[in-house]
Amino acid sequence: xxxxxxxxxxxxxxxxxxxxxxxxxxxxxxxxxxxxxxxxxxxxxxxxxxxxxxxxxxxxxxxxxxxxxxxxxxxxxxxxxxxxxxxxxxxxxxxxxxxxxxxxxxxxxxxxxxxxxxxxxxxxxxxxxxxxxxxxxxxxxxxxxxxxxxxxxxxxxxxxxxxxxxxxxxxxxxxxxxxxxxxxxxxxxxxxxxxxxxxxxxxxxxxxxxxxxxxxxxxxxxxxxxxxxxxxxxxxxxxxxxxxxxxxxxxxxxxxxxxxxxxxxxxxxxxxxxxxxxxxxxxxxxxxxxxxxxxxxxxxxxxxxxxxxxxxxxxxxxxxxxxxxxxxxxxxxxxxxxxxxxxxxxxxxxxxxxxxxxxxxxxxxxxxxxxxxxxxxxxxxxxxxxxxxxxxxxxx
Amino acid sequence: xxxxxxxxxxxxxxxxxxxxxxxxxxxxxxxxxxxxxxxxxxxxxxxxxxxxxxxxxxxxxxxxxxxxxxxxxxxxxxxxxxxxxxxxxxxxxxxxxxxxxxxxxxxxxxxxxxxxxxxxxxxxxxxxxxxxxxxxxxxxxxxxxxxxxxxxxxxxxxxxxxxxxxxxxxxxxxxxxxxxxxxxxxxxxxxxxxxxxxxxxxxxxxxxxxxxxxxxxxxxxxxxxxxxxxxxxxxxxxxxxxxxxxxxxxxxxxxxxxxxxxxxxxxxxxxxxxxxxxxxxxxxxxxxxxxxxxxxxxxxxxxxxxxxxxxxxxxxxxxxxxxxxxxxxxxxxxxxxxxxxxxxxxxxxxxxxxxxxxxxxxxxxxxxxxxxxxxxxxxxxxxxxxxxxxxxxxxx
Numbered sequence: 001x002x003x004x005x006x007x008x009x010x011x012x013x014x015x016x017x018x019x020x021x022x023x024x025x026x027x028x029x030x031x032x033x034x035x036x037x038x039x040x041x042x043x044x045x046x047x048x049x050x051x052x053x054x055x056x057x058x059x060x061x062x063x064x065x066x067x068x069x070x071x072x073x074x075x076x077x078x079x080x081x082x083x084x085x086x087x088x089x090x091x092x093x094x095x096x097x098x099x100x101x102x103x104x105x106x107x108x109x110x111x112x113x114x115x116x117x118x119x120x121x122x123x124x125x126x127x128x129x130x131x132x133x134x135x136x137x138x139x140x141x142x143x144x145x146x147x148x149x150x151x152x153x154x155x156x157x158x159x160x161x162x163x164x165x166x167x168x169x170x171x172x173x174x175x176x177x178x179x180x181x182x183x184x185x186x187x188x189x190x191x192x193x194x195x196x197x198x199x200x201x202x203x204x205x206x207x208x209x210x211x212x213x214x215x216x217x218x219x220x221x222x223x224x225x226x227x228x229x230x231x232x233x234x235x236x237x238x239x240x241x242x243x244x245x246x247x248x249x250x251x252x253x254x255x256x257x258x259x260x261x262x263x264x265x266x267x268x269x270x271x272x273x274x275x276x277x278x279x280x281x282x283x284x285x286x287x288x289x290x291x292x293x294x295x296x297x298x299x300x301x302x303x304x305x306x307x308x309x310x311x312x313x314x315x316x317x318x319x320x321x322x323x324x325x326x327x328x329x330x331x332x333x334x335x336x337x338x339x340x341x342x343x344x345x346x347x348x349x350x351x352x353x354x355x356x357x358x359x360x361x362x363x364x365x366x367x368x369x370x371x372x373x374x375x376x377x378x379x380x381x382x383x384x385x386x387x388x389x390x391x392x393x394x395x396x
Numbered sequence: 397x398x399x400x401x402x403x404x405x406x407x408x409x410x411x412x413x414x415x416x417x418x419x420x421x422x423x424x425x426x427x428x429x430x431x432x433x434x435x436x437x438x439x440x441x442x443x444x445x446x447x448x449x450x451x452x453x454x455x456x457x458x459x460x461x462x463x464x465x466x467x468x469x470x471x472x473x474x475x476x477x478x479x480x481x482x483x484x485x486x487x488x489x490x491x492x493x494x495x496x497x498x499x500x501x502x503x504x505x506x507x508x509x510x511x512x513x514x515x516x517x518x519x520x521x522x523x524x525x526x527x528x529x530x531x532x533x534x535x536x537x538x539x540x541x542x543x544x545x546x547x548x549x550x551x552x553x554x555x556x557x558x559x560x561x562x563x564x565x566x567x568x569x570x571x572x573x574x575x576x577x578x579x580x581x582x583x584x585x586x587x588x589x590x591x592x593x594x595x596x597x598x599x600x601x602x603x604x605x606x607x608x609x610x611x612x613x614x615x616x617x618x619x620x621x622x623x624x625x626x627x628x629x630x631x632x633x634x635x636x637x638x639x640x641x642x643x644x645x646x647x648x649x650x651x652x653x654x655x656x657x658x659x660x661x662x663x664x665x666x667x668x669x670x671x672x673x674x675x676x677x678x679x680x681x682x683x684x685x686x687x688x689x690x691x692x693x694x695x696x697x698x699x700x701x702x703x704x705x706x707x708x709x710x711x712x713x714x715x716x717x718x719x720x721x722x723x724x725x726x727x728x729x730x731x732x733x734x735x736x737x738x739x740x741x742x743x744x745x746x747x748x749x750x751x752x753x754x755x756x757x758x759x760x761x762x763x764x765x766x767x768x769x770x771x772x773x774x775x776x777x778x779x780x781x782x783x784x785x786x787x788x789x790x791x792x
Contacts, residue, residue, distance in 0.1 A: 030511055031511035031724060033603055033604065033722065033723065033724065034434045034511045034512060034722050034724065035431065035432065035433065035434050035511055035514070035515055036431065037431065038430045038431050046604075046606065047603075047604050049724075050736050051736060067736065068712055069622075069712060069713060070622070072622040073606075073607065073622035073623065076622060076623060076625075086736075087712055087734075088734040088735055088736055089734070089735035089736055090736065091735070110517065110518035110519045110522075111519040112519045112522055112523055113519075114519075115426055115427035115430045115431055115517075115519075116430060117519075118431070118517040118518065118519035118520065119431055119517065120517065120518050121506065121511070121514040121515065121516065121517055121518065122506035122514065122516050122517065122518045122520075122521040123506045123507040123508045123509075123510075123511075123513075123514035123539075124514065124518075125518040125521075126506075126508055127508055143519075207429055207443075208429065208442075208443050210442065210469075211469065226465075226466070226468035226469040226472060227469065227472065229472075316464055316465060316483055317465060326429065326430050327429065328427060328429065328430065328445075338483075338484040338485070339484055339485035339487070340446050340447060340463065340482075340484055340485055340486065
């Protein structure tokens, strides 16, 4: 991420602190080469070895407090206006900065609901509490989840431009897969083809190589989040692929569905076409209702109900997640009210959010039908960032 | 890391649980694609999206509890004997497994002292506490730092074999740099040469590309942990380079020092030679005392005092850290008793630990002299894994 984009996100964070009336936001870290707070890339732009605090205030100031050996590096990176360094303990410079602002609310990165706002480890949290225990800030720590959800969710124009490119490039790779697919190939061979193409074009992968892409062929396919197998593609299979690239540090995440024709067939059988059409229509219906102010679970319910009404089991995951620097990004999730999702399905959709919409259903004896599109929430609704798949792709 | 190596580390963890008398060790995570507990690579070998628990018991059992969509993946990965999955909440299967063992001590990954044992985020810790609050395990959670320090610190033969190779390959790259160096090159050009060579040979970098390698030339160089600059190498400069590779998932970390001769010189000036020799001797003296049972700070003091006695300022960091899958690995640190290091300088050196020894001093008007070697702690002392630098390299 360029310095300019980081400074743009820091400016946006200041606006959000004012909107939410929070005095300051502190990202407190150490040894980020070993475990890295997910916010570091977006609002700092380098690693930190010793205990370090990156502070953004409501008044628009920014302070970085780092170990003395990282002072020069922090100056070179240039994303923070005031840089403080220490040799033996972070406590003194930290309290000095706090005393300058006397914050009554300090947001730090812990959250029950969002991993992206939960980068502060428990040991570091205890240490921070200890630094503050005899000060007036002892009870000032609050969760940054609202800030993080807004900051990551509301995409800037620069972010959107990159994400649109990423989607375009990903769909080109899907087109190559359509030409490549044929009976006799294994799922692993399809994945190898995609890896090769992605590498040649200079892109990264949006998630773990072991299941990016996931390729599922036929009725006995494993669930999502498992890697491609030696299963052989055969006539009569429905094939699904889930794939995304990392492009200029931003992810895409899309799925497409194919049907492998039998020698005598010219189109997909009725059951396959029906399952596919239910998916397409469930996407249309949920997108029609997606707009600022809606809650995540309300959108999920539309597709979930539509699929169940047509006689299929509900999908065992959320309808869609936000996408950004990370494949699962932002706050609000278009998901059901299941405990494993915490409060994020209850959050509101905001303008500038980019969501996937990815319902899925099983077509008995054929395979899994899913389509995943990406949409941008506008002032009054949403627009598709991906060219929609509305017809099932046929493989001969 | 291969499945075999993971299973070997899990076996080692069982032994450590018995040695420390801890009933079970639970690595509790979610969305490890966004923020990853540093133990995942060593004892699990895949990512997890939904709340997941990876449990190793004193009796030698292993249980993975994962979201339903990751059941198949976990079976494929094959590192855990019992695999449980859930659709809506992790709580029930988690309590079922706990009830099977009724542990009075459950080690989880939080630590004030070690980032490697501090992979549990504060939000997840709160969630876990909530799952356990009405059970007999409410007060069973303890820090896993002792387990993690022992497990990461005591290298297996398979780990050592890889690490020795990594060191050999790294020193070959240093040799190429010795041939390449000449006045007129910038620090950045040297780094680019090293990046190119590393990539051609198929290795990764041991830490962030921005400062791996770090290259410091001359008297006005930035401190450690900052990247190479456009500063030009000139006659009369002392040059230092800090560099390591990632080889089969293990890191090396080494430093070497050069002197750039003036046209009329055939050897380094007295002050440069003296500074260099003090570094060499401080390494010898601290290595002579390094053995199981010593505390980290005792070894640091030897080099630190020796350098100060010879009229130089003390180095602003520890004498040496452990190396492994991560560049800064293991528990015990050969470091001073400074608050920023927590308790790790007070821990004991153990057989099988691999440490760097990297004292440093500034030679006024010339630059920074540092050498970094890697040593393996044996039953009675230590042995150098790297061919030591005992003469300053001269650049014409």
